[in-house]
Amino acid sequence: MVQEPDIAPEPETEDDDAYALSPRTIAAILEAVEAGARETLVALMEPLHAADIADMLEQIDAADRAALIRLYDREFDGEILTELDEGIREEVIRILKPEVLAEAVRELDSDDVVDLLEDLEAEQRDSILGALTDRDRLAIEQSLEFPDYSAGRLMQREVVMAPEHWTVGEAIDYMRATEDLPDQFYHVILVDPRMKPVGKVALGKLMSSPRPVKLSDITDASFHVIPVTRPEADVAYAFNQYHLISAPVVDENERLVGVITIDDAMMVLDEEHEEDILRLAGVGEESSLSDTALETTRQRFPWLAVNLATAILASLVIAQFEAAIAQITALAVLMPIVASMGGNAGTQSLTVAVRALATRDLTGSNAWRVIRREAAVGLIMGVAFAVVMGIVGLIWFGSTTLGWVIFAAMIINMLAAALAGIGIPIVLEKLRVDPALASGTFVTTVTDVVGFFAFLGLASAVLL
Amino acid sequence: MVQEPDIAPEPETEDDDAYALSPRTIAAILEAVEAGARETLVALMEPLHAADIADMLEQIDAADRAALIRLYDREFDGEILTELDEGIREEVIRILKPEVLAEAVRELDSDDVVDLLEDLEAEQRDSILGALTDRDRLAIEQSLEFPDYSAGRLMQREVVMAPEHWTVGEAIDYMRATEDLPDQFYHVILVDPRMKPVGKVALGKLMSSPRPVKLSDITDASFHVIPVTRPEADVAYAFNQYHLISAPVVDENERLVGVITIDDAMMVLDEEHEEDILRLAGVGEESSLSDTALETTRQRFPWLAVNLATAILASLVIAQFEAAIAQITALAVLMPIVASMGGNAGTQSLTVAVRALATRDLTGSNAWRVIRREAAVGLIMGVAFAVVMGIVGLIWFGSTTLGWVIFAAMIINMLAAALAGIGIPIVLEKLRVDPALASGTFVTTVTDVVGFFAFLGLASAVLL
Numbered sequence: 001m002v003q004e005p006d007i008a009p010e011p012e013t014e015d016d017d018a019y020a021l022s023p024r025t026i027a028a029i030l031e032a033v034e035a036g037a038r039e040t041l042v043a044l045m046e047p048l049h050a051a052d053i054a055d056m057l058e059q060i061d062a063a064d065r066a067a068l069i070r071l072y073d074r075e076f077d078g079e080i081l082t083e084l085d086e087g088i089r090e091e092v093i094r095i096l097k098p099e100v101l102a103e104a105v106r107e108l109d110s111d112d113v114v115d116l117l118e119d120l121e122a123e124q125r126d127s128i129l130g131a132l133t134d135r136d137r138l139a140i141e142q143s144l145e146f147p148d149y150s151a152g153r154l155m156q157r158e159v160v161m162a163p164e165h166w167t168v169g170e171a172i173d174y175m176r177a178t179e180d181l182p183d184q185f186y187h188v189i190l191v192d193p194r195m196k197p198v199g200k201v202a203l204g205k206l207m208s209s210p211r212p213v214k215l216s217d218i219t220d221a222s223f224h225v226i227p228v229t230r231p232e233a234d235v236a237y238a239f240n241q242y243h244l245i246s247a248p249v250v251d252e253n254e255r256l257v258g259v260i261t262i263d264d265a266m267m268v269l270d271e272e273h274e275e276d277i278l279r280l281a282g283v284g285e286e287s288s289l290s291d292t293a294l295e296t297t298r299q300r301f302p303w304l305a306v307n308l309a310t311a312i313l314a315s316l317v318i319a320q321f322e323a324a325i326a327q328i329t330a331l332a333v334l335m336p337i338v339a340s341m342g343g344n345a346g347t348q349s350l351t352v353a354v355r356a357l358a359t360r361d362l363t364g365s366n367a368w369r370v371i372r373r374e375a376a377v378g379l380i381m382g383v384a385f386a387v388v389m390g391i392v393g394l395i396w397f398g399s400t401t402l403g404w405v406i407f408a409a410m411i412i413n414m415l416a417a418a419l420a421g422i423g424i425p426i427v428l429e430k431l432r433v434d435p436a437l438a439s440g441t442f443v444t445t446v447t448d449v450v451g452f453f454a455f456l457g458l459a460s461a462v463l464l
Numbered sequence: 465m466v467q468e469p470d471i472a473p474e475p476e477t478e479d480d481d482a483y484a485l486s487p488r489t490i491a492a493i494l495e496a497v498e499a500g501a502r503e504t505l506v507a508l509m510e511p512l513h514a515a516d517i518a519d520m521l522e523q524i525d526a527a528d529r530a531a532l533i534r535l536y537d538r539e540f541d542g543e544i545l546t547e548l549d550e551g552i553r554e555e556v557i558r559i560l561k562p563e564v565l566a567e568a569v570r571e572l573d574s575d576d577v578v579d580l581l582e583d584l585e586a587e588q589r590d591s592i593l594g595a596l597t598d599r600d601r602l603a604i605e606q607s608l609e610f611p612d613y614s615a616g617r618l619m620q621r622e623v624v625m626a627p628e629h630w631t632v633g634e635a636i637d638y639m640r641a642t643e644d645l646p647d648q649f650y651h652v653i654l655v656d657p658r659m660k661p662v663g664k665v666a667l668g669k670l671m672s673s674p675r676p677v678k679l680s681d682i683t684d685a686s687f688h689v690i691p692v693t694r695p696e697a698d699v700a701y702a703f704n705q706y707h708l709i710s711a712p713v714v715d716e717n718e719r720l721v722g723v724i725t726i727d728d729a730m731m732v733l734d735e736e737h738e739e740d741i742l743r744l745a746g747v748g749e750e751s752s753l754s755d756t757a758l759e760t761t762r763q764r765f766p767w768l769a770v771n772l773a774t775a776i777l778a779s780l781v782i783a784q785f786e787a788a789i790a791q792i793t794a795l796a797v798l799m800p801i802v803a804s805m806g807g808n809a810g811t812q813s814l815t816v817a818v819r820a821l822a823t824r825d826l827t828g829s830n831a832w833r834v835i836r837r838e839a840a841v842g843l844i845m846g847v848a849f850a851v852v853m854g855i856v857g858l859i860w861f862g863s864t865t866l867g868w869v870i871f872a873a874m875i876i877n878m879l880a881a882a883l884a885g886i887g888i889p890i891v892l893e894k895l896r897v898d899p900a901l902a903s904g905t906f907v908t909t910v911t912d913v914v915g916f917f918a919f920l921g922l923a924s925a926v927l928l
Contacts, residue, residue: 023827023828023829026829049686049705049706051705051706051707052705055824055825056829058825058830059825059827059829059830060829060830061833160668172671175671175672176671176672178672181668181671181672182668184666184668184669184709185668186650186667186668186709202648203650203667203668203671204624204645204646204648204649204650204667205648207636207639207640207645207667208639208640208642208645222513239730240730240731240734241513241515241516242513242515243515243727243731245648245650245709245726245727262709262726262727262730263707263709263726265730266703266704266726266729266730266733267704267707269730269733269734270704270733270737273734273737273740273741274819274823276737276741277737277740277741277744277815277819278815278816278819280741280744280745280815281744281811281812281814281815281816282808282811282812283812283815283816287816289816289820289825289826289830289834291837292837293837293840293841293844294844296837296838296841297841297844297845300809300812300841300845301845301848303808303812304805304808304809304812304845304849307804307805307808308801308805308849308852308853311800311801311804311805312801312856314800314801314804315797315798315800315801318796318797318800319797322793322794322796322797323793325789325793325796326790326793329786329787329789329790329796330786331796332782332786332789332793332795332796332799333779333782333783333786334779335796335800336775336778336779336782336799336800336803336912336916337772337775337776337778337779339800340771340775340778340908340912341768341771341772341775344746344767344768344771345764345768347745347746348745348746348747348764348767348768350745351741351742351744351745351747352742352745352747352751352753355738355741355742356753359738360519361519361522361523361753362753363487363523364487365487365490365520365523365524366522366523366524366753369525370753373755373756373757373760374760376757377757377760377761377764380757380758380761381761381764381765381768384765385768385772388772389772392776444804448800448804452800
């Protein structure tokens with residue numbers, strides 16, 4: 001029945017079971033594990049989705065995790081593995097009995113096995129491949145030959161396709177007669193005699209069209225074909241931009257080789273966002289809450305080391321004005337304010353720029369206009385905060401000249417912050433360096449150096 | 465034909481037409497607009513997706529935009545409106561002739577019209593509602609009564625459903641006999657006699673099952689029902705976590721009222737990420753590259769004002785030690801390094817914490833373990849950088865005591881950074897304040913104040 005049901009709005013209610021995994025459930029599960037109560041454990045885990053079980057395994061500590069997996073034993077579902085964080089996943093694979101692991105992997109779709117294998121070390125990889133049938137192993141080894149993070153790794157190889165000249169009736173009859181149709185598919189891909197995809201027909205459209213209609217007359221308006229070597233980030237962008245549900249993947253001869261569905265693209269999009277946020281903050285992108293303190297230190301250390309170098313650079317600027325500071329200690333009190341405001345304004349500009357570059361909203365066509373806007377914003381905010389700080393400086397230290405010095409330094413640094421914040425990401429993008437990874441360091445170096453130099457330099461010139 | 469085609473990997477190639485919208489296309493379009501060449505313009509725009517046209521309209525300047533829209537005139541597609549940024553969208557609606565706007569909106573699905581209307585001012589809203597048929601207007605006004613950013617706003621009201629006792633054959637016959645089936649749907653929702661959804665059947669599964677099979681025997685394993693008042697962020701989380709393609713929406717009596725599909729959820733997920741990144745950087749969340757300088761200033765100003773207040777707070781700490789600085793100016797040179805390292809380490813911790821809270825990886829079950837880990841990381845990095853800085857201080861200023869002072873201050877501040885970075889987001893989340901919005905300011909305040917106080921205080925105690 002197609003129907004638009006009558007609806008009436010209701011007040012928003014506190015919704016407690018939006019997530020299946022409550023702390024209470026976890027506590028009950030851990031209790032069952034401690035008591036060695038296998039049946040209770042299995043009963044508690046049964047209603048949980050593999051993604052929730054994976055989250056739980058990530059949240060509990062290593063000893064509980066090992067005990068739980070040993071007790072859960074052959075109930076362990078392969079899908080849990082695909083949902084686990086990399087580090088925990090390796091640990092879990094080591095704990096699982098070989099026969100349980102083999103059984104778990106055999107249940108998985110081939111694209112999930114590929115996803116699982118690409119992060120594993122050679123030894124674990126071989127033990128999983130060994131558990132598969134020859135045919136599955138061959139298919140997976142072929143997929144693994146595509147570049148990391150390419151469409152070829154992301155696609156499913158099972159495709160439902162039809163010759164372009166077929167009618168709705170022919171397609172339906174064929175599909176209903178076919179034994180091994182995939183469970184989850186949403187479109188029929190139309191191909192020409194050379195296997196080149198020429199369109200796609202949504203299943204819903206197929207269902208609602210009369211039998212004699214030609215498939216080529218009811219194709220989706222929006223049709224995107226993805227080369228097998230396209231980076232997965234670009235695949236995710238296309239799904240997001242064009243609201244795709246599935247898209248055919250082709251080889252270098254434009255022959256259909258697979259299909260990518262939106263759930264895979266959504267996963268990639270999520271990972272890309274995670275990477276952007278963590279890179280902007282100078283955190284290694286492979287970080288996970290279940291990493292040890294040493295692993296975490298190793299990921300974050302390099303960026304702090306770079307920051308130390310740039311901080312020392314800024315200090316060298318201050319050192320040039322030690323004589324001035326010795327005479328007027330107010331300079332030492334006020335100089336961090338100038339640097340801090342510049343650093344924060346620069347971070348605002350650079351975050352907007354990095355994000356706009358990632359979503360391809362910032363391009364050659366509007367770069368100059370955005371740069372002019374950022375400069376204007378920097379100038380407006382610079383003047384506003386310069387007035388405030390000029391007055392603060394005047395009242396606090398009773399010197400009009402000091403007020404004027406901080407006024408001028410603030411304007412200079414806010415303008416520098418705006419230009420560095422927008423310009424550095426654009427230049428890094430041109431140089432094909434990820435702006436999310438490197439911009440922050442450069443921008444704060446600029447604002448520290450310019451801030452200290454402008455403030456202390458002007459003060460030395462005017463006040464001494 | 466279901467088939468696993470033979471595939472062979474190929475080397476990664478430079479892929480220039482991953483995006484339909486090249487700077488060359490935009491230049492050609494603007495040339496046509498300037499020449500008033502309507503037919504050329506329409507021909508150039510014809511192959512572009514509405515999302516790409518929207519991107520282009522955002523990238524060109526206001527005068528070109530107005531000229532283009534006037535020349536393009538009645539070719540203007542309603543879908544372009546749904547793809548536009550809010551600010552530009554209002555501008556475009558003002559430029560469009562009333563009859564073109566009416567026609568554009570009439571073509572849209574009702575959920576797209578709702579999405580369009582919720583951001584508009586009353587006057588524009590009324591002019592769009594006036595263009596609709598009574599039936600459509602009523603449906604849209606009902607949807608607008610649901611809370612902002614709730615599942616009710618996100619859902620489509622056209623649902624394909626079937627009684628739970630039907631067979632595959634009955635469902636197919638019914639669907640093929642129904643005239644107004646939606647073009648895009650992926651599941652049939654099973655309902656009980658009280659209209660409560662009890663399962664869903666994928667169209668592909670329906671196609672591949674024999675006619676006598678009962679629908680209730682081939683339902684998807686993963687079935688999630690979404691209350692109509694659930695916030696859209698939680699809806700997006702569920703789609704991402706459970707790899708949903710579509711999910712039924714129910715009212716407070718558990719009656720089916722609509723369906724949400726993954727493309728809507730993906731859009732929300734993307735917006736949530738954008739918000740998180742911009743909030744972490746202290747940028748107003750409604751920001752867009754096409755905002756004017758004044759609008760941008762208004763968005764960013766408040767956060768910089770808060771930062772000014774906290775910077776002054778940090779300066780007050782420095783002011784307590786003016787006497788020490790007057791005697792030993794090396795303190796003024798070195799103190800920003802201690803503060804800067806703390807600020808950056810704190811930002812690393814807080815970004816990981818904010819992200820983990822957003823993805824619900826950080827929960828009551830593992831909070832203490834993560835806090836302990838962050839403290840350990842802070843201590844390890846503190847000691848490492850303290851050794852480096854102690855040596856730098858010693859060599860630069862030739863004072864062993866100064867070396868020890870900076871060594872101790874660095875450890876103290878890195879530990880404070882780690883604890884503030886993890887603790888403040890957790891506390892804010894408990895208080896139901898968005899940690900992405902407010903954590904940064906608090907954390908850098910802590911690291912500035914602790915950094916200056918530890919360093920200058922120890923120096924005063926030991927060196928004077």
